[in-house]
Amino acid sequence: MSDKSPATPVDFWFDPLCPWAWMTSRWMLEVEKVRDVKVRWHVMSLAVLNEDKLDELPEEYRDMLETKAWGPVRVVIAAQQEHGAEVLGDLYTALGTRIHNKDEGPGRETVAAALEDVGLPESLMEHWDSTPYEPELRASHKEGIDKVGQDVGTPVIAVPGADGEQLAFFGPVVTPAPKGEEAARLWDGTLAVASVPGFYEIKRTRTKGPDFSNL
8 A cells, every 4th residue: 555645735726717726727737747736626607707897898798708608618617517527638638639739719619629629519518508517617606716715716726734724816817828837837837926925916918929839
């Protein structure tokens, strides 16, 4: 019998539409290779996050939320509810690869193809326009966003803190996704910064969009 302690759980909330969450998720998979951690995937929703402030958003972003954001997360939460949380990691990888790396967009055909990629039934597409699992979607979203506050977005990451309470943060937003020891250094530094009780924010101007070239 091995006396090796189990890997530290890392809870990761994502919306498959968000390119920055996608980049962070790929970095997190690199961290799994160099640190003793195990990612547990959860669904959150940019549509839910912004539904009470649509009038404040730019028209293009508002249109994206209203026409493109609901379908994918409905299908993903249905997959979780009907097939278990363990399907989320592979499904997210299939969705993100098609939506972001291959630039197929988040439409019905893309999501249906991602389901086929991971062996999930096409019948899950019946949840695209509406789903009885909306309460579960909202609960999953709330669980993540309550840890960091309403003024951030996706991704949200939470890890066990030294005091037993979860240590949670938004991001990090990074492009391209670091690999190897660079991924490890970013992980160690993120935890160090986030663990300071009075820490509030660190940020610099974004100069370019996500770089998917090394994924």
